Amino acid sequence: MAQPGPRNNLTDVSGLVVGHAHDANIRTGTTVILADEPAIAAVCVAGGGPGTRETDLLQAGMLVERVDAIVLSGGSAYGLAAADGVLAALGAQGRGLRLAKDRPGIPPTPIVPAAILYDLANGGDKAWGTQPPYAALGQQALSSCSETPDLGRVGAGFGARAGGLPGGVGAASLTDLQGLSVGALAAVNSFGSVMMPGTQAFWAWPYELNGEFGGGRPPQDFQMAPDDWGPAKLNPAARQNTTIACIATDAILTQSQAQRVAQMALAGFARAIRPVFAPTDGDVVFVISTGRQALPAPETASLSLLGEAAANTLTRAIARAVWLAREKD
Numbered sequence: 568m569a570q571p572g573p574r575n576n577l578t579d580v581s582g583l584v585v586g587h588a589h590d591a592n593i594r595t596g597t598t599v600i601l602a603d604e605p606a607i608a609a610v611c612v613a614g615g616g617p618g619t620r621e622t623d624l625l626q627a628g629m630l631v632e633r634v635d636a637i638v639l640s641g642g643s644a645y646g647l648a649a650a651d652g653v654l655a656a657l658g659a660q661g662r663g664l665r666l667a668k669d670r671p672g673i674p675p676t677p678i679v680p681a682a683i684l685y686d687l688a689n690g691g692d693k694a695w696g697t698q699p700p701y702a703a704l705g706q707q708a709l710s711s712c713s714e715t716p717d718l719g720r721v722g723a724g725f726g727a728r729a730g731g732l733p734g735g736v737g738a739a740s741l742t743d744l745q746g747l748s749v750g751a752l753a754a755v756n757s758f759g760s761v762m763m764p765g766t767q768a769f770w771a772w773p774y775e776l777n778g779e780f781g782g783g784r785p786p787q788d789f790q791m792a793p794d795d796w797g798p799a800k801l802n803p804a805a806r807q808n809t810t811i812a813c814i815a816t817d818a819i820l821t822q823s824q825a826q827r828v829a830q831m832a833l834a835g836f837a838r839a840i841r842p843v844f845a846p847t848d849g850d851v852v853f854v855i856s857t858g859r860q861a862l863p864a865p866e867t868a869s870l871s872l873l874g875e876a877a878a879n880t881l882t883r884a885i886a887r888a889v890w891l892a893r894e895k896d
Contacts, residue, residue, distance in 0.1 A: 582857030586712035587722030594691025598722035614850035652705030719891035737888025758808035831874030835881025
């Protein structure tokens with residue numbers, strides 16, 4: 568029976584490490600997911616106000632199918648520069664795509680897709696002039712990568728809000744899934760609410776394992792109006808809300824298969840947040856495959872199982888982000 572891995576974190580998928588960095592004065596941060604070798608990746612963009620980098624490259628039929636790292640960051644469009652810092656550091660290490668392998672003096676090009684959330688209006692000191700902090704934060708997060716990253720108010724979720732509650736970074740995993748592992752990491756800055764109205768229960772409660780986000784349950788006689796979202800943000804503005812996430816698996820996937828997992832994983836957003844994919848949200852989910860285990864036959868059934876597990880694990884990661892952020896607030 569599939570159960571959370573030993574860390575209940577994305578890093579339960581072998582071949583990946585995660586690092587965070589933040590600036591408490593600015594109230595922002597960055598998270599880096601680093602593969603130990605180039606890994607198959609795909610992406611789905613579902614929100615109405617996304618901010619992304621290199622996502623076109625991850626569509627089927629493009630030249631590049633593998634990535635060196637994924638960056639999730641606060642900072643709105645400024646935060647995309649966190650990937651610049653990661654790219655520069657990885658390039659200096661000799662990592663990256665080499666199209667001119669036999670010609671000296673040509674640096675490699677690390678492939679570092681990124682997505683951002685909006686935390687510019689959270690009260691931090693954003694008077695950075697011509698020197699936004701994000702490239703430096705990206706390098707700091709890269710240098711802190713480990714198999715045991717923190718969760719809660721860290722990294723990309725340091726300055727986030729989830730509806731009317733503190734947001735943060737959460738993660739979850741499942742192992743022994745027909746011999747496969749799947750993990751999810753999410754930075755939650757949603758317009759929508761993660762809590763059922765008038766209760767201490769998360770929308771994600773049916774998917775909780777081992778009391779990982781408090782064990783709250785709705786009362787047996789719970790009812791709600793169709794338009795009662797619970798503690799959502801009441802006055803959203805464009806590009807001010809987002810949940811950005813990464814799904815990881817050790818299954819050997821083609822890019823097309825990874826894309827299908829990403830599409831199925833979007834259900835995890837909808838199970839954990841209400842409403843979701845709104846015009847003011849920039850919801851994005853990446854999928855990364857470290858390619859350690861073959862999909863059991865028949866592949867179609869195994870891919871369906873993997874996609875559903877990805878959605879469930881993402882649901883749990885979103886709830887854990889808010890639960891752990893509230894614990895540390």
